[in-house]
Amino acid sequence: MQRLIPVLKKDNVELELIMLIRTILAASKEISFRVSQGALAGVLGSTLDENIQGEVQKKLDVIANQLLKGMLLDDDSVRAIASEEEDFVVTGTPKAPYIVAFDPLDGSSNVDINGQIGTIFTIYKAKDDVPDDSELQFAQKGDQQLCAGYVLYGASTLLVMTTGGPTRCYTLDSTHGGYLLTENNFEIPVRTKEFSVNIANYRYWPEKIQCYFDELLYQSDAFSGSSMRWNAAMVGDIHRIISRGGLFLYPQDTRDGNSNGKIRLLYEANPLAFLVENSGGLASSLGKAILEIQPTSLHQRVPVAIGSKEQVEYYNKVTR
The missing domain is CATH 3.40.190.80 (D-Maltodextrin-Binding Protein; domain 2)
Incomplete structure:
Protein backbone atom coordinates (compact mmCIF):
# COMPACT_ATOMS: atom_id res chain seq x y z
CA MET A 1 0.00 0.00 0.00
CA GLN A 2 1.14 3.52 -0.78
CA ARG A 3 1.78 6.12 1.88
CA LEU A 4 0.14 9.52 1.73
CA ILE A 5 3.07 11.74 0.78
CA PRO A 6 4.19 9.76 -2.30
CA VAL A 7 0.60 9.86 -3.56
CA LEU A 8 0.46 13.64 -3.12
CA LYS A 9 3.79 14.06 -4.89
CA LYS A 10 2.49 12.01 -7.84
CA ASP A 11 -0.49 14.39 -7.92
CA ASN A 12 2.01 17.28 -8.23
CA VAL A 13 0.89 18.89 -4.98
CA GLU A 14 3.26 21.64 -3.89
CA LEU A 15 5.66 20.60 -1.14
CA GLU A 16 4.59 23.44 1.16
CA LEU A 17 0.96 22.33 0.89
CA ILE A 18 1.98 18.73 1.58
CA MET A 19 3.70 19.85 4.76
CA LEU A 20 0.57 21.73 5.85
CA ILE A 21 -1.56 18.64 5.24
CA ARG A 22 0.90 16.71 7.42
CA THR A 23 0.34 19.22 10.23
CA ILE A 24 -3.43 18.74 10.07
CA LEU A 25 -3.03 14.97 10.06
CA ALA A 26 -0.65 15.07 13.02
CA ALA A 27 -3.45 16.72 14.98
CA SER A 28 -5.93 14.14 13.68
CA LYS A 29 -3.80 11.29 15.01
CA GLU A 30 -3.80 12.83 18.47
CA ILE A 31 -7.57 13.36 18.30
CA SER A 32 -8.00 9.76 17.16
CA PHE A 33 -6.05 8.56 20.19
CA ARG A 34 -8.12 10.70 22.58
CA VAL A 35 -11.34 9.39 20.99
CA SER A 36 -10.16 5.79 21.36
CA GLN A 37 -9.50 6.32 25.08
CA GLY A 38 -12.97 7.75 25.77
CA ALA A 39 -13.91 7.58 29.43
CA LEU A 40 -10.44 6.27 30.29
CA ALA A 41 -9.00 9.69 29.41
CA GLY A 42 -11.86 11.65 31.00
CA VAL A 43 -12.86 13.26 27.69
CA LEU A 44 -16.55 12.35 27.62
CA GLY A 45 -19.38 14.66 28.66
CA SER A 46 -20.08 18.37 28.16
CA THR A 47 -18.50 21.60 29.35
CA LEU A 48 -20.50 24.48 30.80
CA ASP A 49 -19.81 26.64 27.73
CA GLU A 50 -21.53 27.31 24.40
CA ASN A 51 -19.77 27.93 21.08
CA ILE A 52 -20.53 30.71 18.56
CA GLN A 53 -23.31 28.49 17.16
CA GLY A 54 -25.11 28.49 20.52
CA GLU A 55 -24.36 24.80 21.02
CA VAL A 56 -23.15 23.32 24.31
CA GLN A 57 -19.57 22.21 23.79
CA LYS A 58 -18.45 18.67 24.49
CA LYS A 59 -15.10 18.20 26.20
CA LEU A 60 -13.75 16.59 23.03
CA ASP A 61 -14.94 19.60 20.98
CA VAL A 62 -12.66 21.80 23.05
CA ILE A 63 -9.74 19.36 23.01
CA ALA A 64 -9.93 18.81 19.25
CA ASN A 65 -10.19 22.53 18.60
CA GLN A 66 -7.19 23.33 20.77
CA LEU A 67 -5.07 20.60 19.18
CA LEU A 68 -5.78 21.79 15.64
CA LYS A 69 -5.52 25.44 16.55
CA GLY A 70 -2.19 25.02 18.34
CA MET A 71 -0.53 22.91 15.66
CA LEU A 72 -1.74 25.09 12.79
CA LEU A 73 -0.67 28.36 14.41
CA ASP A 74 2.79 26.83 14.94
CA ASP A 75 3.01 26.07 11.20
CA ASP A 76 4.64 29.02 9.43
CA SER A 77 2.72 28.33 6.21
CA VAL A 78 -0.59 29.30 7.88
CA ARG A 79 -1.66 32.95 7.75
CA ALA A 80 -5.01 32.53 9.49
CA ILE A 81 -7.44 29.90 10.73
CA ALA A 82 -11.20 29.78 11.19
CA SER A 83 -12.94 27.20 13.36
CA GLU A 84 -16.58 26.38 13.96
CA GLU A 85 -15.71 26.68 17.66
CA GLU A 86 -14.14 30.17 17.40
CA ASP A 87 -16.02 33.47 17.20
CA PHE A 88 -13.49 35.16 14.94
CA VAL A 89 -10.57 34.56 12.60
CA VAL A 90 -7.33 33.72 14.43
CA THR A 91 -4.10 34.95 12.84
CA GLY A 92 -0.95 32.89 12.39
CA THR A 93 2.20 33.81 10.47
CA PRO A 94 1.99 37.15 8.60
CA LYS A 95 2.10 36.84 4.81
CA ALA A 96 2.07 33.03 4.97
CA PRO A 97 0.59 31.38 1.84
CA TYR A 98 -2.43 29.46 3.24
CA ILE A 99 -5.55 29.81 5.35
CA VAL A 100 -7.30 26.84 6.98
CA ALA A 101 -10.89 26.37 8.14
CA PHE A 102 -12.12 23.37 10.12
CA ASP A 103 -14.87 21.75 12.11
CA PRO A 104 -12.76 20.10 14.81
CA LEU A 105 -15.34 17.48 15.80
CA ASP A 106 -18.42 17.08 13.62
CA GLY A 107 -21.15 14.97 15.21
CA SER A 108 -19.99 15.59 18.76
CA SER A 109 -23.45 14.68 20.11
CA ASN A 110 -22.35 11.10 19.31
CA VAL A 111 -19.25 11.24 21.52
CA ASP A 112 -20.85 9.86 24.67
CA ILE A 113 -22.50 6.92 22.85
CA ASN A 114 -19.38 5.90 20.90
CA GLY A 115 -21.04 6.92 17.61
CA GLN A 116 -19.53 8.32 14.43
CA ILE A 117 -17.62 11.60 14.65
CA GLY A 118 -15.04 13.27 12.47
CA THR A 119 -12.84 16.27 11.71
CA ILE A 120 -13.55 18.30 8.54
CA PHE A 121 -10.94 20.68 7.07
CA THR A 122 -10.33 22.87 4.05
CA ILE A 123 -7.35 24.87 2.76
CA TYR A 124 -7.42 28.02 0.63
CA LYS A 125 -4.78 30.36 -0.73
CA ALA A 126 -4.39 33.41 1.53
CA LYS A 127 -5.42 36.78 0.11
CA ASP A 128 -2.91 39.62 0.02
CA ASP A 129 -5.50 42.36 -0.56
CA VAL A 130 -7.20 42.10 2.86
CA PRO A 131 -5.86 42.10 6.45
CA ASP A 132 -4.69 38.76 7.84
CA ASP A 133 -7.35 38.77 10.58
CA SER A 134 -10.24 39.74 8.32
CA GLU A 135 -13.23 37.47 7.66
CA LEU A 136 -12.70 38.43 4.02
CA GLN A 137 -9.74 36.03 3.96
CA PHE A 138 -12.37 33.28 4.00
CA ALA A 139 -14.86 34.98 1.65
CA GLN A 140 -13.83 32.63 -1.14
CA LYS A 141 -16.09 30.33 -3.13
CA GLY A 142 -15.78 26.59 -2.58
CA ASP A 143 -14.38 26.04 -6.06
CA GLN A 144 -11.24 27.88 -4.91
CA GLN A 145 -10.34 25.23 -2.34
CA LEU A 146 -6.83 23.83 -2.70
CA CYS A 147 -7.53 20.81 -0.51
CA ALA A 148 -10.50 19.45 1.43
CA GLY A 149 -10.93 16.39 3.55
CA TYR A 150 -12.27 14.75 6.64
CA VAL A 151 -10.96 12.26 9.17
CA LEU A 152 -13.60 9.77 10.33
CA TYR A 153 -12.99 8.24 13.75
CA GLY A 154 -14.57 4.79 13.92
CA ALA A 155 -13.60 1.14 14.00
CA SER A 156 -10.68 2.39 11.91
CA THR A 157 -9.54 5.98 11.41
CA LEU A 158 -10.08 7.05 7.79
CA LEU A 159 -8.86 10.09 5.88
CA VAL A 160 -10.91 11.04 2.81
CA MET A 161 -9.29 13.88 0.88
CA THR A 162 -8.95 15.63 -2.47
CA THR A 163 -6.43 18.19 -3.67
CA GLY A 164 -8.51 18.98 -6.73
CA GLY A 165 -8.22 15.58 -8.39
CA PRO A 166 -9.74 12.25 -7.35
CA THR A 167 -11.27 11.84 -3.91
CA ARG A 168 -9.18 9.18 -2.20
CA CYS A 169 -9.35 7.27 1.08
CA TYR A 170 -6.46 6.52 3.40
CA THR A 171 -6.56 4.34 6.51
CA LEU A 172 -4.48 5.14 9.59
CA ASP A 173 -2.02 2.35 10.31
CA SER A 174 -1.84 2.52 14.09
CA THR A 175 1.25 0.30 14.10
CA HIS A 176 3.40 2.66 12.05
CA GLY A 177 1.44 5.87 12.60
CA GLY A 178 0.93 6.69 8.92
CA TYR A 179 -2.03 6.98 6.55
CA LEU A 180 -2.02 4.33 3.79
CA LEU A 181 -3.97 4.56 0.53
CA THR A 182 -6.91 2.14 0.59
CA GLU A 183 -9.26 3.63 -2.07
CA ASN A 184 -7.64 5.33 -5.04
CA ASN A 185 -10.67 6.97 -6.62
CA PHE A 186 -14.22 7.07 -5.24
CA GLU A 187 -17.01 7.05 -7.83
CA ILE A 188 -20.48 7.74 -6.43
CA PRO A 189 -23.27 5.79 -8.20
CA VAL A 190 -25.55 8.18 -10.08
CA ARG A 191 -28.66 6.59 -8.56
CA THR A 192 -29.35 4.68 -5.36
CA LYS A 193 -32.30 4.23 -2.99
Missing part, protein backbone atom coordinates in the same frame (compact mmCIF):
# COMPACT_ATOMS: atom_id res chain seq x y z
CA GLU A 194 -30.77 5.44 0.26
CA PHE A 195 -31.26 8.88 1.76
CA SER A 196 -30.12 10.61 4.93
CA VAL A 197 -32.24 13.23 6.68
CA ASN A 198 -33.58 14.02 10.13
CA ILE A 199 -37.20 13.11 9.38
CA ALA A 200 -38.26 14.43 12.80
CA ASN A 201 -37.99 17.92 11.26
CA TYR A 202 -40.73 17.13 8.70
CA ARG A 203 -43.28 19.33 10.49
CA TYR A 204 -41.03 22.39 10.10
CA TRP A 205 -40.23 22.03 6.38
CA PRO A 206 -41.78 24.05 3.53
CA GLU A 207 -44.74 22.38 1.83
CA LYS A 208 -42.82 21.43 -1.33
CA ILE A 209 -40.21 19.57 0.70
CA GLN A 210 -42.92 17.78 2.71
CA CYS A 211 -44.55 16.75 -0.59
CA TYR A 212 -41.21 15.40 -1.84
CA PHE A 213 -40.96 13.14 1.20
CA ASP A 214 -44.60 12.10 0.93
CA GLU A 215 -43.84 10.92 -2.59
CA LEU A 216 -40.49 9.38 -1.66
CA LEU A 217 -41.91 7.35 1.20
CA TYR A 218 -45.36 6.42 -0.10
CA GLN A 219 -45.82 7.03 -3.83
CA SER A 220 -42.55 7.21 -5.75
CA ASP A 221 -41.90 4.94 -8.70
CA ALA A 222 -38.49 6.50 -9.30
CA PHE A 223 -37.15 5.77 -5.81
CA SER A 224 -39.62 3.24 -4.46
CA GLY A 225 -38.26 1.04 -1.71
CA SER A 226 -35.94 3.81 -0.48
CA SER A 227 -34.22 3.33 2.87
CA MET A 228 -33.35 6.06 5.35
CA ARG A 229 -29.96 6.21 7.07
CA TRP A 230 -29.17 8.91 9.66
CA ASN A 231 -26.07 9.11 11.87
CA ALA A 232 -26.59 12.57 13.41
CA ALA A 233 -23.09 13.31 12.11
CA MET A 234 -22.87 14.83 8.63
CA VAL A 235 -19.33 13.54 8.18
CA GLY A 236 -20.50 9.94 8.72
CA ASP A 237 -23.52 10.29 6.44
CA ILE A 238 -21.42 11.83 3.66
CA HIS A 239 -18.82 9.08 4.01
CA ARG A 240 -21.50 6.47 3.39
CA ILE A 241 -22.69 8.41 0.34
CA ILE A 242 -19.17 8.76 -1.07
CA SER A 243 -18.64 5.03 -0.48
CA ARG A 244 -21.89 3.68 -1.96
CA GLY A 245 -24.17 6.53 -3.04
CA GLY A 246 -27.32 8.13 -1.66
CA LEU A 247 -28.67 11.56 -0.78
CA PHE A 248 -27.93 13.77 2.23
CA LEU A 249 -30.44 16.53 2.96
CA TYR A 250 -30.60 19.29 5.53
CA PRO A 251 -33.30 21.70 4.29
CA GLN A 252 -34.32 25.11 5.57
CA ASP A 253 -37.21 25.12 8.04
CA THR A 254 -39.55 27.43 9.95
CA ARG A 255 -37.86 27.38 13.35
CA ASP A 256 -36.12 30.50 14.67
CA GLY A 257 -32.59 30.65 13.30
CA ASN A 258 -33.17 27.77 10.87
CA SER A 259 -34.34 29.68 7.78
CA ASN A 260 -31.13 28.49 6.10
CA GLY A 261 -30.87 25.13 7.84
CA LYS A 262 -27.97 24.27 10.13
CA ILE A 263 -25.08 23.32 7.83
CA ARG A 264 -22.17 25.79 7.85
CA LEU A 265 -20.96 26.78 4.38
CA LEU A 266 -17.29 27.23 5.26
CA TYR A 267 -16.72 24.36 7.68
CA GLU A 268 -19.04 21.64 6.33
CA ALA A 269 -20.86 22.34 3.06
CA ASN A 270 -17.92 23.54 0.95
CA PRO A 271 -15.32 20.89 1.87
CA LEU A 272 -17.83 18.02 1.72
CA ALA A 273 -19.27 19.32 -1.57
CA PHE A 274 -15.74 19.44 -3.03
CA LEU A 275 -15.17 15.81 -2.04
CA VAL A 276 -18.55 14.66 -3.36
CA GLU A 277 -18.29 16.48 -6.69
CA ASN A 278 -14.78 15.12 -7.23
CA SER A 279 -16.34 11.68 -6.75
CA GLY A 280 -18.94 12.23 -9.47
CA GLY A 281 -21.78 13.39 -7.22
CA LEU A 282 -23.64 16.70 -6.96
CA ALA A 283 -23.88 19.25 -4.15
CA SER A 284 -26.48 22.01 -4.22
CA SER A 285 -28.20 24.61 -2.07
CA LEU A 286 -31.67 25.72 -3.16
CA GLY A 287 -30.85 24.44 -6.63
CA LYS A 288 -27.52 26.31 -6.90
CA ALA A 289 -24.11 24.60 -6.85
CA ILE A 290 -22.68 24.91 -3.34
CA LEU A 291 -19.18 25.47 -4.70
CA GLU A 292 -20.39 28.60 -6.56
CA ILE A 293 -21.88 30.36 -3.52
CA GLN A 294 -20.14 33.59 -2.55
CA PRO A 295 -19.75 33.54 1.26
CA THR A 296 -21.13 36.53 3.16
CA SER A 297 -20.09 35.69 6.72
CA LEU A 298 -17.73 33.41 8.63
CA HIS A 299 -20.46 31.22 10.15
CA GLN A 300 -22.96 31.38 7.27
CA ARG A 301 -25.46 28.51 7.03
CA VAL A 302 -27.00 27.04 3.88
CA PRO A 303 -29.63 24.38 3.08
CA VAL A 304 -27.98 21.40 1.37
CA ALA A 305 -28.76 18.52 -0.97
CA ILE A 306 -25.63 16.41 -1.55
CA GLY A 307 -25.07 12.99 -3.08
CA SER A 308 -25.87 10.83 -6.10
CA LYS A 309 -26.49 12.87 -9.24
CA GLU A 310 -30.00 11.69 -10.14
CA GLN A 311 -31.31 11.99 -6.59
CA VAL A 312 -30.00 15.54 -6.15
CA GLU A 313 -31.38 16.61 -9.53
CA TYR A 314 -34.81 15.13 -8.79
CA TYR A 315 -34.96 16.74 -5.33
CA ASN A 316 -34.07 20.14 -6.83
CA LYS A 317 -36.67 19.72 -9.57
CA VAL A 318 -39.64 18.97 -7.30
CA THR A 319 -38.80 21.34 -4.44
CA ARG A 320 -38.11 24.53 -6.39
Whole structure:
Protein backbone atom coordinates (compact mmCIF):
# COMPACT_ATOMS: atom_id res chain seq x y z
CA MET A 1 0.00 0.00 0.00
CA GLN A 2 1.14 3.52 -0.78
CA ARG A 3 1.78 6.12 1.88
CA LEU A 4 0.14 9.52 1.73
CA ILE A 5 3.07 11.74 0.78
CA PRO A 6 4.19 9.76 -2.30
CA VAL A 7 0.60 9.86 -3.56
CA LEU A 8 0.46 13.64 -3.12
CA LYS A 9 3.79 14.06 -4.89
CA LYS A 10 2.49 12.01 -7.84
CA ASP A 11 -0.49 14.39 -7.92
CA ASN A 12 2.01 17.28 -8.23
CA VAL A 13 0.89 18.89 -4.98
CA GLU A 14 3.26 21.64 -3.89
CA LEU A 15 5.66 20.60 -1.14
CA GLU A 16 4.59 23.44 1.16
CA LEU A 17 0.96 22.33 0.89
CA ILE A 18 1.98 18.73 1.58
CA MET A 19 3.70 19.85 4.76
CA LEU A 20 0.57 21.73 5.85
CA ILE A 21 -1.56 18.64 5.24
CA ARG A 22 0.90 16.71 7.42
CA THR A 23 0.34 19.22 10.23
CA ILE A 24 -3.43 18.74 10.07
CA LEU A 25 -3.03 14.97 10.06
CA ALA A 26 -0.65 15.07 13.02
CA ALA A 27 -3.45 16.72 14.98
CA SER A 28 -5.93 14.14 13.68
CA LYS A 29 -3.80 11.29 15.01
CA GLU A 30 -3.80 12.83 18.47
CA ILE A 31 -7.57 13.36 18.30
CA SER A 32 -8.00 9.76 17.16
CA PHE A 33 -6.05 8.56 20.19
CA ARG A 34 -8.12 10.70 22.58
CA VAL A 35 -11.34 9.39 20.99
CA SER A 36 -10.16 5.79 21.36
CA GLN A 37 -9.50 6.32 25.08
CA GLY A 38 -12.97 7.75 25.77
CA ALA A 39 -13.91 7.58 29.43
CA LEU A 40 -10.44 6.27 30.29
CA ALA A 41 -9.00 9.69 29.41
CA GLY A 42 -11.86 11.65 31.00
CA VAL A 43 -12.86 13.26 27.69
CA LEU A 44 -16.55 12.35 27.62
CA GLY A 45 -19.38 14.66 28.66
CA SER A 46 -20.08 18.37 28.16
CA THR A 47 -18.50 21.60 29.35
CA LEU A 48 -20.50 24.48 30.80
CA ASP A 49 -19.81 26.64 27.73
CA GLU A 50 -21.53 27.31 24.40
CA ASN A 51 -19.77 27.93 21.08
CA ILE A 52 -20.53 30.71 18.56
CA GLN A 53 -23.31 28.49 17.16
CA GLY A 54 -25.11 28.49 20.52
CA GLU A 55 -24.36 24.80 21.02
CA VAL A 56 -23.15 23.32 24.31
CA GLN A 57 -19.57 22.21 23.79
CA LYS A 58 -18.45 18.67 24.49
CA LYS A 59 -15.10 18.20 26.20
CA LEU A 60 -13.75 16.59 23.03
CA ASP A 61 -14.94 19.60 20.98
CA VAL A 62 -12.66 21.80 23.05
CA ILE A 63 -9.74 19.36 23.01
CA ALA A 64 -9.93 18.81 19.25
CA ASN A 65 -10.19 22.53 18.60
CA GLN A 66 -7.19 23.33 20.77
CA LEU A 67 -5.07 20.60 19.18
CA LEU A 68 -5.78 21.79 15.64
CA LYS A 69 -5.52 25.44 16.55
CA GLY A 70 -2.19 25.02 18.34
CA MET A 71 -0.53 22.91 15.66
CA LEU A 72 -1.74 25.09 12.79
CA LEU A 73 -0.67 28.36 14.41
CA ASP A 74 2.79 26.83 14.94
CA ASP A 75 3.01 26.07 11.20
CA ASP A 76 4.64 29.02 9.43
CA SER A 77 2.72 28.33 6.21
CA VAL A 78 -0.59 29.30 7.88
CA ARG A 79 -1.66 32.95 7.75
CA ALA A 80 -5.01 32.53 9.49
CA ILE A 81 -7.44 29.90 10.73
CA ALA A 82 -11.20 29.78 11.19
CA SER A 83 -12.94 27.20 13.36
CA GLU A 84 -16.58 26.38 13.96
CA GLU A 85 -15.71 26.68 17.66
CA GLU A 86 -14.14 30.17 17.40
CA ASP A 87 -16.02 33.47 17.20
CA PHE A 88 -13.49 35.16 14.94
CA VAL A 89 -10.57 34.56 12.60
CA VAL A 90 -7.33 33.72 14.43
CA THR A 91 -4.10 34.95 12.84
CA GLY A 92 -0.95 32.89 12.39
CA THR A 93 2.20 33.81 10.47
CA PRO A 94 1.99 37.15 8.60
CA LYS A 95 2.10 36.84 4.81
CA ALA A 96 2.07 33.03 4.97
CA PRO A 97 0.59 31.38 1.84
CA TYR A 98 -2.43 29.46 3.24
CA ILE A 99 -5.55 29.81 5.35
CA VAL A 100 -7.30 26.84 6.98
CA ALA A 101 -10.89 26.37 8.14
CA PHE A 102 -12.12 23.37 10.12
CA ASP A 103 -14.87 21.75 12.11
CA PRO A 104 -12.76 20.10 14.81
CA LEU A 105 -15.34 17.48 15.80
CA ASP A 106 -18.42 17.08 13.62
CA GLY A 107 -21.15 14.97 15.21
CA SER A 108 -19.99 15.59 18.76
CA SER A 109 -23.45 14.68 20.11
CA ASN A 110 -22.35 11.10 19.31
CA VAL A 111 -19.25 11.24 21.52
CA ASP A 112 -20.85 9.86 24.67
CA ILE A 113 -22.50 6.92 22.85
CA ASN A 114 -19.38 5.90 20.90
CA GLY A 115 -21.04 6.92 17.61
CA GLN A 116 -19.53 8.32 14.43
CA ILE A 117 -17.62 11.60 14.65
CA GLY A 118 -15.04 13.27 12.47
CA THR A 119 -12.84 16.27 11.71
CA ILE A 120 -13.55 18.30 8.54
CA PHE A 121 -10.94 20.68 7.07
CA THR A 122 -10.33 22.87 4.05
CA ILE A 123 -7.35 24.87 2.76
CA TYR A 124 -7.42 28.02 0.63
CA LYS A 125 -4.78 30.36 -0.73
CA ALA A 126 -4.39 33.41 1.53
CA LYS A 127 -5.42 36.78 0.11
CA ASP A 128 -2.91 39.62 0.02
CA ASP A 129 -5.50 42.36 -0.56
CA VAL A 130 -7.20 42.10 2.86
CA PRO A 131 -5.86 42.10 6.45
CA ASP A 132 -4.69 38.76 7.84
CA ASP A 133 -7.35 38.77 10.58
CA SER A 134 -10.24 39.74 8.32
CA GLU A 135 -13.23 37.47 7.66
CA LEU A 136 -12.70 38.43 4.02
CA GLN A 137 -9.74 36.03 3.96
CA PHE A 138 -12.37 33.28 4.00
CA ALA A 139 -14.86 34.98 1.65
CA GLN A 140 -13.83 32.63 -1.14
CA LYS A 141 -16.09 30.33 -3.13
CA GLY A 142 -15.78 26.59 -2.58
CA ASP A 143 -14.38 26.04 -6.06
CA GLN A 144 -11.24 27.88 -4.91
CA GLN A 145 -10.34 25.23 -2.34
CA LEU A 146 -6.83 23.83 -2.70
CA CYS A 147 -7.53 20.81 -0.51
CA ALA A 148 -10.50 19.45 1.43
CA GLY A 149 -10.93 16.39 3.55
CA TYR A 150 -12.27 14.75 6.64
CA VAL A 151 -10.96 12.26 9.17
CA LEU A 152 -13.60 9.77 10.33
CA TYR A 153 -12.99 8.24 13.75
CA GLY A 154 -14.57 4.79 13.92
CA ALA A 155 -13.60 1.14 14.00
CA SER A 156 -10.68 2.39 11.91
CA THR A 157 -9.54 5.98 11.41
CA LEU A 158 -10.08 7.05 7.79
CA LEU A 159 -8.86 10.09 5.88
CA VAL A 160 -10.91 11.04 2.81
CA MET A 161 -9.29 13.88 0.88
CA THR A 162 -8.95 15.63 -2.47
CA THR A 163 -6.43 18.19 -3.67
CA GLY A 164 -8.51 18.98 -6.73
CA GLY A 165 -8.22 15.58 -8.39
CA PRO A 166 -9.74 12.25 -7.35
CA THR A 167 -11.27 11.84 -3.91
CA ARG A 168 -9.18 9.18 -2.20
CA CYS A 169 -9.35 7.27 1.08
CA TYR A 170 -6.46 6.52 3.40
CA THR A 171 -6.56 4.34 6.51
CA LEU A 172 -4.48 5.14 9.59
CA ASP A 173 -2.02 2.35 10.31
CA SER A 174 -1.84 2.52 14.09
CA THR A 175 1.25 0.30 14.10
CA HIS A 176 3.40 2.66 12.05
CA GLY A 177 1.44 5.87 12.60
CA GLY A 178 0.93 6.69 8.92
CA TYR A 179 -2.03 6.98 6.55
CA LEU A 180 -2.02 4.33 3.79
CA LEU A 181 -3.97 4.56 0.53
CA THR A 182 -6.91 2.14 0.59
CA GLU A 183 -9.26 3.63 -2.07
CA ASN A 184 -7.64 5.33 -5.04
CA ASN A 185 -10.67 6.97 -6.62
CA PHE A 186 -14.22 7.07 -5.24
CA GLU A 187 -17.01 7.05 -7.83
CA ILE A 188 -20.48 7.74 -6.43
CA PRO A 189 -23.27 5.79 -8.20
CA VAL A 190 -25.55 8.18 -10.08
CA ARG A 191 -28.66 6.59 -8.56
CA THR A 192 -29.35 4.68 -5.36
CA LYS A 193 -32.30 4.23 -2.99
CA GLU A 194 -30.77 5.44 0.26
CA PHE A 195 -31.26 8.88 1.76
CA SER A 196 -30.12 10.61 4.93
CA VAL A 197 -32.24 13.23 6.68
CA ASN A 198 -33.58 14.02 10.13
CA ILE A 199 -37.20 13.11 9.38
CA ALA A 200 -38.26 14.43 12.80
CA ASN A 201 -37.99 17.92 11.26
CA TYR A 202 -40.73 17.13 8.70
CA ARG A 203 -43.28 19.33 10.49
CA TYR A 204 -41.03 22.39 10.10
CA TRP A 205 -40.23 22.03 6.38
CA PRO A 206 -41.78 24.05 3.53
CA GLU A 207 -44.74 22.38 1.83
CA LYS A 208 -42.82 21.43 -1.33
CA ILE A 209 -40.21 19.57 0.70
CA GLN A 210 -42.92 17.78 2.71
CA CYS A 211 -44.55 16.75 -0.59
CA TYR A 212 -41.21 15.40 -1.84
CA PHE A 213 -40.96 13.14 1.20
CA ASP A 214 -44.60 12.10 0.93
CA GLU A 215 -43.84 10.92 -2.59
CA LEU A 216 -40.49 9.38 -1.66
CA LEU A 217 -41.91 7.35 1.20
CA TYR A 218 -45.36 6.42 -0.10
CA GLN A 219 -45.82 7.03 -3.83
CA SER A 220 -42.55 7.21 -5.75
CA ASP A 221 -41.90 4.94 -8.70
CA ALA A 222 -38.49 6.50 -9.30
CA PHE A 223 -37.15 5.77 -5.81
CA SER A 224 -39.62 3.24 -4.46
CA GLY A 225 -38.26 1.04 -1.71
CA SER A 226 -35.94 3.81 -0.48
CA SER A 227 -34.22 3.33 2.87
CA MET A 228 -33.35 6.06 5.35
CA ARG A 229 -29.96 6.21 7.07
CA TRP A 230 -29.17 8.91 9.66
CA ASN A 231 -26.07 9.11 11.87
CA ALA A 232 -26.59 12.57 13.41
CA ALA A 233 -23.09 13.31 12.11
CA MET A 234 -22.87 14.83 8.63
CA VAL A 235 -19.33 13.54 8.18
CA GLY A 236 -20.50 9.94 8.72
CA ASP A 237 -23.52 10.29 6.44
CA ILE A 238 -21.42 11.83 3.66
CA HIS A 239 -18.82 9.08 4.01
CA ARG A 240 -21.50 6.47 3.39
CA ILE A 241 -22.69 8.41 0.34
CA ILE A 242 -19.17 8.76 -1.07
CA SER A 243 -18.64 5.03 -0.48
CA ARG A 244 -21.89 3.68 -1.96
CA GLY A 245 -24.17 6.53 -3.04
CA GLY A 246 -27.32 8.13 -1.66
CA LEU A 247 -28.67 11.56 -0.78
CA PHE A 248 -27.93 13.77 2.23
CA LEU A 249 -30.44 16.53 2.96
CA TYR A 250 -30.60 19.29 5.53
CA PRO A 251 -33.30 21.70 4.29
CA GLN A 252 -34.32 25.11 5.57
CA ASP A 253 -37.21 25.12 8.04
CA THR A 254 -39.55 27.43 9.95
CA ARG A 255 -37.86 27.38 13.35
CA ASP A 256 -36.12 30.50 14.67
CA GLY A 257 -32.59 30.65 13.30
CA ASN A 258 -33.17 27.77 10.87
CA SER A 259 -34.34 29.68 7.78
CA ASN A 260 -31.13 28.49 6.10
CA GLY A 261 -30.87 25.13 7.84
CA LYS A 262 -27.97 24.27 10.13
CA ILE A 263 -25.08 23.32 7.83
CA ARG A 264 -22.17 25.79 7.85
CA LEU A 265 -20.96 26.78 4.38
CA LEU A 266 -17.29 27.23 5.26
CA TYR A 267 -16.72 24.36 7.68
CA GLU A 268 -19.04 21.64 6.33
CA ALA A 269 -20.86 22.34 3.06
CA ASN A 270 -17.92 23.54 0.95
CA PRO A 271 -15.32 20.89 1.87
CA LEU A 272 -17.83 18.02 1.72
CA ALA A 273 -19.27 19.32 -1.57
CA PHE A 274 -15.74 19.44 -3.03
CA LEU A 275 -15.17 15.81 -2.04
CA VAL A 276 -18.55 14.66 -3.36
CA GLU A 277 -18.29 16.48 -6.69
CA ASN A 278 -14.78 15.12 -7.23
CA SER A 279 -16.34 11.68 -6.75
CA GLY A 280 -18.94 12.23 -9.47
CA GLY A 281 -21.78 13.39 -7.22
CA LEU A 282 -23.64 16.70 -6.96
CA ALA A 283 -23.88 19.25 -4.15
CA SER A 284 -26.48 22.01 -4.22
CA SER A 285 -28.20 24.61 -2.07
CA LEU A 286 -31.67 25.72 -3.16
CA GLY A 287 -30.85 24.44 -6.63
CA LYS A 288 -27.52 26.31 -6.90
CA ALA A 289 -24.11 24.60 -6.85
CA ILE A 290 -22.68 24.91 -3.34
CA LEU A 291 -19.18 25.47 -4.70
CA GLU A 292 -20.39 28.60 -6.56
CA ILE A 293 -21.88 30.36 -3.52
CA GLN A 294 -20.14 33.59 -2.55
CA PRO A 295 -19.75 33.54 1.26
CA THR A 296 -21.13 36.53 3.16
CA SER A 297 -20.09 35.69 6.72
CA LEU A 298 -17.73 33.41 8.63
CA HIS A 299 -20.46 31.22 10.15
CA GLN A 300 -22.96 31.38 7.27
CA ARG A 301 -25.46 28.51 7.03
CA VAL A 302 -27.00 27.04 3.88
CA PRO A 303 -29.63 24.38 3.08
CA VAL A 304 -27.98 21.40 1.37
CA ALA A 305 -28.76 18.52 -0.97
CA ILE A 306 -25.63 16.41 -1.55
CA GLY A 307 -25.07 12.99 -3.08
CA SER A 308 -25.87 10.83 -6.10
CA LYS A 309 -26.49 12.87 -9.24
CA GLU A 310 -30.00 11.69 -10.14
CA GLN A 311 -31.31 11.99 -6.59
CA VAL A 312 -30.00 15.54 -6.15
CA GLU A 313 -31.38 16.61 -9.53
CA TYR A 314 -34.81 15.13 -8.79
CA TYR A 315 -34.96 16.74 -5.33
CA ASN A 316 -34.07 20.14 -6.83
CA LYS A 317 -36.67 19.72 -9.57
CA VAL A 318 -39.64 18.97 -7.30
CA THR A 319 -38.80 21.34 -4.44
CA ARG A 320 -38.11 24.53 -6.39
